Amino acid sequence: MKHLRSIDELGLDGLNKLLQLTDHMAEINQRPVPKVPALRGRTVASLFFEDSTRTRLSFETAAKRLSADTMTFNVSTSSVNKGESLRDTVATITDMGVDAFVVRHKSVGIPWQISAWTTASIINAGDGAHQHPTQALVDCYTIREATHAQNFAGMKVTIVGDIKHSRVARSNIQAFSMLGAKVTLVAPPTLLPPDISHWPVDVSHDLDEVLAESDVLYMLRLQSERMAQGHVPTLREYSEQYGLTQKRVMGLRSNAIVMHPGPMNRGVEMQIDPSDVKNSLIHRQVANGVSVRMAVLFELLGSGSNLGGQA
Amino acid sequence: MRKSANEVSSREAMTAADVRRAIVRIAHEIIERNHGVDGLAIVGLQRGGTWIAEEIAAQINQIEKSVAVPVGALDVSLHRDDIGLRPVSLGAISSIPFDLSGATVVVVDDVLFTGRTVRAAMEGLNNYGRPRAVQLAVLIDRGHRELPIRPDFVGKNLPTHRGDEVSVTSQGVFVTPFVDAKS
Known part of the structure; x- marks a missing residue:
């Protein structure tokens, strides 16, 4: 699995796989020290062009519990205000070495558009009135x-x-x-x-x-x-x-x-x-939000299910 | 990873009775080494080590009868050092429903090979507290260590080729020799 952009793209098998993986992550969250080194050295960038509390925070928490590094892109203080295009913003962050983008945008289809511009995995955290997988x-x-x-x-x-x-x-x-x-x-x-x-x-x-x-x-x-x-x-x-x-x-x-x-x-x-x-x-x-997003990040970045699947 | 042993070419390294005797002996050794069962906890590694951990604990409880030794199970897949290098298949879910702080934890696995699983397990255990001591019990030590790790309790030392498949069940231990695909 390379991206998580919509439920129909995920399919029933993918859905069941992620739900099963979530059980493992939920157990980690019960431990006295809820952190595993699974995604050490990986970087996850949050790209939120719309407001969010729980989705952004739970993705950030999920990434940290898997030992990934996180970058948060804050639109209101970014170069978007100087007129930088979405494409250039994505390219800039990609150049810094990012393994996954968590994207929320008011326009439908932005996650698909971005995946054409970067080699990183894309997770749709909400595009317009379209999907929030x-x-x-x-x-x-x-x-x-x-x-x-x-x-x-x-x-x-x-x-x-x-x-x-x-x-x-x-x-x-x-x-x-x-x-x-x-x-x-x-x-x-x-x-x-x-x-x-x-x-x-x-x-x-x-x-x-x-x-x-x-x-x-x-x-x-x-x-x-x-x-x-x-x-x-x-x-x-x-x-x-x-x-x-x-x-x-x-x-x-x-x-x-x-x-x-x-x-x-x-x-x-x-x-x-x-x-x-x-x-x-x-x-x-809300509580399960962190476990589910850990499962998604691990499946895309750590499970090795992409090995051999892509060049 | 470890294939079932019903292939023609596999040989029996331990019989079911051998396995049972080894488990009984290890149970005695654990009690002897720790002067009893005070503060003792057994943690089996998913999946191959969990049934052996259960068996060892059952034996210990039969021998000592004072307190029931707590048994847990740990899945180390998310602590491994080869994540991203090969596909990960998660074992069963970890379950350590007791605090490990101050306990003497005996980690149990079926086969000790490179030592990387045990390294991951030692790291994983720390998520559940700070044990007073960690000891290692394995049914088979097949050699080829890649890390400075040695077992405290061994069922059987079994010299193997790196490519051999070793399969452990309560029905016995079977080795399927490595066959070079080119030959």
């Missing part, structure tokens, strides 16, 4: 950890909220259905992409209707900048219809799981404190 890996791993299910056959996953602008939703829909889950999307018509007839999903506009049947309830952040674009009439109306309220929590199955990729909008899609939900896995999602 490591988040999907985190979510699959978290569900697997909670349910002890090796695959998700027969599992009903409901994804609620701003599907249209969500790269997390797109990666998760691919990953969940690859593992055999049945995915239902719940959103107002204005927050669904125009044509999803070829997506492996059911669509509903009524959260209460599907609530009682869901094994996993996956809440998405309402990207508040969308308000201005008239996608939802008012925040209050949105949270009435699509937010997780105390009443809706009562309507969940006793063993149903609640997830959220963060950052959370309290009072909008989350009307209650997640710690009040019995089976909330939101903290596990």
Whole structure:
């Protein structure tokens, strides 16, 4: 495996391999000294053109626990402000000797574009509303950890909220259905992409209707900048219809799981404190983020699976 | 890496009974060397060393009966010095559910060869605490060391060619001689 750019590029075998590898990394994170020398001498550069807290920090932590060196590229203090192009920025960092780029950018397809410009591995940490594969890996791993299910056959996953602008939703829909889950999307018509007839999903506009049947309830952040674009009439109306309220929590199955990729909008899609939900896995999602990203970095840079595969 | 021994050309270096006797003897030697089982912990290396570690611990518990010796398993693949030089296949997940600080740790593996696995294991152990002492028990010492490492307890010294395959199970030890592909 050379790059991790999207879930469909990864495929089911790759997905399972990374989830299995994550078990090993999770054990390392339990040790009194959670650090192994596996990627000693390797360098990982974070290239974030969009804001991030957990993704960037968990990649950085993951790289350090594997003993890789890290470089962080901060757009606001970089030569991008002097007009340096993306291509020149990538070339400059490549010349310093980098083994992997972790890339987040507002434009779709940037990770593919960058991989044409460098010999380093590319990890997509979010491109526009397209893909966020490591988040999907985190979510699959978290569900697997909670349910002890090796695959998700027969599992009903409901994804609620701003599907249209969500790269997390797109990666998760691919990953969940690859593992055999049945995915239902719940959103107002204005927050669904125009044509999803070829997506492996059911669509509903009524959260209460599907609530009682869901094994996993996956809440998405309402990207508040969308308000201005008239996608939802008012925040209050949105949270009435699509937010997780105390009443809706009562309507969940006793063993149903609640997830959220963060950052959370309290009072909008989350009307209650997640710690009040019995089976909330939101903290596990963050904790597993480091183990999953260790697995990804090790697979790309240390596993030797590229040996002989490339010139 | 180590092939199964059911090929015609392999020869038996130890029988199942030999293996069992060696394990019993090593268990006695460990107790004798450490004047008992106080502070003793056994850690088997994934995957070949784990069953031997379990067996040795079971023997020790039968002999001493005072306290149960804790047994752990360590996968050293992420501590190896040849990462990036060859494909890595991870063993089973490590499990050392006790603090190693102050313990006398007996590292157990099936075959001692170059010594690189043991070096990786000594480094890995430090993630779990600072042992008072580390000792090494192996069922087979086949020579060809590349590092200054020697075992404290040996089942059998077995001179081999570098390219030979040595396979160890509770059913016995088998050696498949190296065949030069060119000849």
